[in-house]
Amino acid sequence: xxxxIQTVGLLFGATAGAQLYDWMNVGAxxxxxxxxxxxxxxxxxMNVGIGALSGVVLASVxxxxxxxxxxxxxxxxxxxxxxxxxxxxGGLLGGLALSALLYPAVSGLTGAGLFIPVxxxxxxxxxxxxxxxxxxxxxxxxFASLMQQRTRPVAVEEGSSYEEHKILDTSVIIxxxxxxxxxxxxxxxxxxxxxxxLEELQHIxxxxxxxxxxxxxxGLDILNKIQKELDVKVLIYExxxxxxxxxxxxxxxxxxxxxxxxxxxxxxxxxxELQGVSVLNINDLANAVxxxxxxxxEIVVQVIKDGKEHxxxxxxxxxxxxIVVEGGRDYIGTTMEVLVTSVLQTSAxxxxxxxxxxxxxxx
Numbered sequence: 001x002x003x004x005i006q007t008v009g010l011l012f013g014a015t016a017g018a019q020l021y022d023w024m025n026v027g028a029x030x031x032x033x034x035x036x037x038x039x040x041x042x043x044x045x046m047n048v049g050i051g052a053l054s055g056v057v058l059a060s061v062x063x064x065x066x067x068x069x070x071x072x073x074x075x076x077x078x079x080x081x082x083x084x085x086x087x088x089x090g091g092l093l094g095g096l097a098l099s100a101l102l103y104p105a106v107s108g109l110t111g112a113g114l115f116i117p118v119x120x121x122x123x124x125x126x127x128x129x130x131x132x133x134x135x136x137x138x139x140x141x142x143f144a145s146l147m148q149q150r151t152r153p154v155a156v157e158e159g160s161s162y163e164e165h166k167i168l169d170t171s172v173i174i175x176x177x178x179x180x181x182x183x184x185x186x187x188x189x190x191x192x193x194x195x196x197x198l199e200e201l202q203h204i205x206x207x208x209x210x211x212x213x214x215x216x217x218x219g220l221d222i223l224n225k226i227q228k229e230l231d232v233k234v235l236i237y238e239x240x241x242x243x244x245x246x247x248x249x250x251x252x253x254x255x256x257x258x259x260x261x262x263x264x265x266x267x268x269x270x271x272x273e274l275q276g277v278s279v280l281n282i283n284d285l286a287n288a289v290x291x292x293x294x295x296x297x298e299i300v301v302q303v304i305k306d307g308k309e310h311x312x313x314x315x316x317x318x319x320x321x322x323i324v325v326e327g328g329r330d331y332i333g334t335t336m337e338v339l340v341t342s343v344l345q346t347s348a349x350x351x352x353x354x355x356x357x358x359x360x361x362x363x
Contacts, residue, residue, distance in 0.1 A: 001070070005063045006056055013055020017047040084136050084239070091132020095124040137241070137256065164189040165235070165259030166280065169250050170200050172263050174219040177282055182232045187262075190233040193223065194253055198236070200246055251277050287345075290319050293352055295340050301354075302335040303328045317352075326355040 099121045106116045166189055172178050181187055205216030227234050241249040247268050254261050260278040272279040301315035301323055313328025325338055338354035
């Protein structure tokens with residue numbers, strides 16, 4: 001790279017020396033014989049040599065800072081998300097194209113006007129780059145919409161259904177049940193795991209709190225299982241939304257990809273509903289597949305602890321549904337038949353109220 005910079009400096013300096021000599025003798029350039037004499041004169045070649053030497057010296061001095069600047073620029077560009085880099089590149093190319101269209105209007109300028117095309121190229125290039133970066137989200141949304149329009153006819157021709165994006169949040173990954181649901185085939189389409197969700201999982205896995213650390217590591221293990229063991233498409237979304245909380249970024253990403261958020265977070269569920277984003281709640285699915293128990297049915301349970309009210313006992317079904325047994329305190333540790341009296345459905349789950357069948361027979 002240093003050799004290249006020095007070579008460019010040599011050529012630029014030689015050209016500048018020749019141009020300077022021509023400017024100094026511009027009055028003598030009208031005669032062909034005089035022009036040939038000037039070309040062959042020692043003064044011309046001396047200017048070229050001095051310009052070339054000055055260019056090499058200047059390039060050697062500036063080679064270090066230029067190389068460091070190029071290296072820093074390459075590192076910054078490589079750290080940018082792919083969507084941001086592509087939008088910036090598109091804006092830059094648009095600005096350069098506009099500059100090329102305007103170049104014929106200023107190509108005939110002389111003197112200090114020769115710098116106008118250079119300044120115009122730099123200005124429009126930077127202007128287009130800034131516009132491209134500021135419109136990143138809109139360009140990403142338009143590109144995703146265009147891709148969807150292009151893939152839909154192919155899906156219809158091949159008889160396959162359009163695959164939606166299912167965007168996983170941190171809570172549903174840590175929960176772990178998403179892996180079992182994917183294994184059964186109830187989740188269709190592509191699972192999207194945003195990079196900012198992975199960063200939050202890694203932050204939790206590195207926490208000093210033992211419980212948080214174990215939850216974060218379990219979430220990473222679940223993702224590894226989904227990617228390697230299950231027959232499901234997984235997409236790691238490397239882009240990032242605007243600054244904000246993870247939940248708000250998930251909602252914005254769902255709007256861009258026109259997908260659905262998969263979660264078990266009650267608050268995120270409500271935010272998605274308010275902003276018109278489709279959401280799949282794992283807790284709602286779990287409640288929907290629980291066995292239906294009607295008042296008057298008999299079930300066998302084991303009373304394991306006291307209830308909140310006096311004389312109550314608490315039991316659980318195999319799916320975790322809590323059963324409050326009236327007068328069941330005296331039967332703690334006993335497996336018995338109970339008669340369902342009522343069923344209460346809440347946002348936290350299903351609760352069943354019952355009473356011992358022995359008391360019913362006694363009455």
